[in-house]
Amino acid sequence: xxxxxxxxxxxxxxxxxxxxxxxxxxxxxxxxxxxxxxxxxxxxxxxxxxxxxxxxxxxxxxxxxxxxxxxxxxxxxxxxxxxxxxxxxxxxxxxxxxxxxxxxxxxxxxxxxxxxxxxxxxxxxxxxxxxxxxxxxxxxxxxxxxxxxxxxxxxxxxxxxxxxxxxxxxxxxxxxxxxxxxxxxxxxxxxxxxxxxxxxxxxxxxxxxxxxxxxxxxxxxxxxxxxxxxxxxxxxxxxxxxxxxxxxxxxxxxxxxxxxxxxxxxxxxxxxxxxxxxxxxxxxxxxxxxxxxxxxxxxxxxxxxxxxxxxxxxxxxxxxxxxxxxxxxxxxxxxxxxxxxx
Numbered sequence: 001x002x003x004x005x006x007x008x009x010x011x012x013x014x015x016x017x018x019x020x021x022x023x024x025x026x027x028x029x030x031x032x033x034x035x036x037x038x039x040x041x042x043x044x045x046x047x048x049x050x051x052x053x054x055x056x057x058x059x060x061x062x063x064x065x066x067x068x069x070x071x072x073x074x075x076x077x078x079x080x081x082x083x084x085x086x087x088x089x090x091x092x093x094x095x096x097x098x099x100x101x102x103x104x105x106x107x108x109x110x111x112x113x114x115x116x117x118x119x120x121x122x123x124x125x126x127x128x129x130x131x132x133x134x135x136x137x138x139x140x141x142x143x144x145x146x147x148x149x150x151x152x153x154x155x156x157x158x159x160x161x162x163x164x165x166x167x168x169x170x171x172x173x174x175x176x177x178x179x180x181x182x183x184x185x186x187x188x189x190x191x192x193x194x195x196x197x198x199x200x201x202x203x204x205x206x207x208x209x210x211x212x213x214x215x216x217x218x219x220x221x222x223x224x225x226x227x228x229x230x231x232x233x234x235x236x237x238x239x240x241x242x243x244x245x246x247x248x249x250x251x252x253x254x255x256x257x258x259x260x261x262x263x264x265x266x267x268x269x270x271x272x273x274x275x276x277x278x279x280x281x282x283x284x285x286x287x288x289x290x291x292x293x294x295x296x297x298x299x300x301x302x303x304x305x306x307x308x309x310x311x312x313x314x315x316x317x318x319x320x321x322x323x324x325x326x327x328x329x330x331x332x333x334x335x336x337x338x339x340x341x342x
């Protein structure tokens with residue numbers, strides 16, 4: 001009996017200890033939820049990114065951006081949501097979209113042109129919303145120093161202004177007899193003065209005569225394009241200008257009709273039908289920009305990040321266009337080309 005009674009006491013004591021242990025475990029388990037809840041909320045944050053564009057040609061930059069973001073761990077619909085907008089060269093629509101993104105308090109605005117970036121910078125003034133430009137032909141219009149912006153802006157220069165001279169030299173190699181150059185420009189564009197100054201300076205060194213053709217919209221560009229002919233001009237030069245970029249097809253069609261070489265500022269426009277360019281690959285710029293976005297989301301301040309340059313500048317040629325306008329591309333140029341569209 002003594003043994004049985006002792007056994008019963010041990011069982012009772014064991015049951016009580018087990019019950020106390022379970023209560024302690026339950027309390028600790030509940031406490032863990034209190035501690036982990038904020039961590040889970042942080043880990044599951046869904047970033048909102050607004051993409052502000054001015055022409056179809058810039059979509060490749062955004063595509064490259066999304067690709068690298070996914071590779072970095074940002075998956076659309078899970079921990080990041082994208083809003084893509086395209087003003088198609090319409091200035092007022094661009095400003096309206098920028099204000100909308102600011103009102104929605106997105107976590108970041110991503111742009112692909114100097115024009116779009118200027119509007120985004122104005123809309124986000126006084127806020128903490130970072131503006132990341134995947135490409136800017138004229139970063140000097142955005143920041144005081146390439147070392148750091150000192151503002152909510154960060155991004156990449158497309159080096160477009162710096163390449164003006166090389167593009168005109170490329171024209172001279174392709175069409176040595178070219179002398180009279182048609183230059184359509186939007187005088188309201190943020191890059192207007194810089195584009196004109198760089199083009200005139202480079203043209204002067206090559207003894208080229210540049211005629212500025214003012215346009216204020218895609219519709220005006222279409223009308224102006226129809227007046228460009230072989231009797232008046234030997235070539236067409238297209239610089240980094242949102243209106244010109246959006247309406248480039250009218251220039252491409254007229255250049256083909258008049259058999260004139262058309263030099264562009266964008267690689268994607270060579271694929272569309274322009275003859276040639278020296279330019280960065282916008283998809284590659286987008287991927288480069290995603291690295292900057294990740295740094296910002298991890299705590300880096302845009303103001304402290306240096307403005308980056310493209311990793312590579314490409315010489316691009318369109319051989320179908322060359323054939324259409326009756327131009328023979330020098331073999332040496334073909335060997336140097338990075339991208340050839342057949």
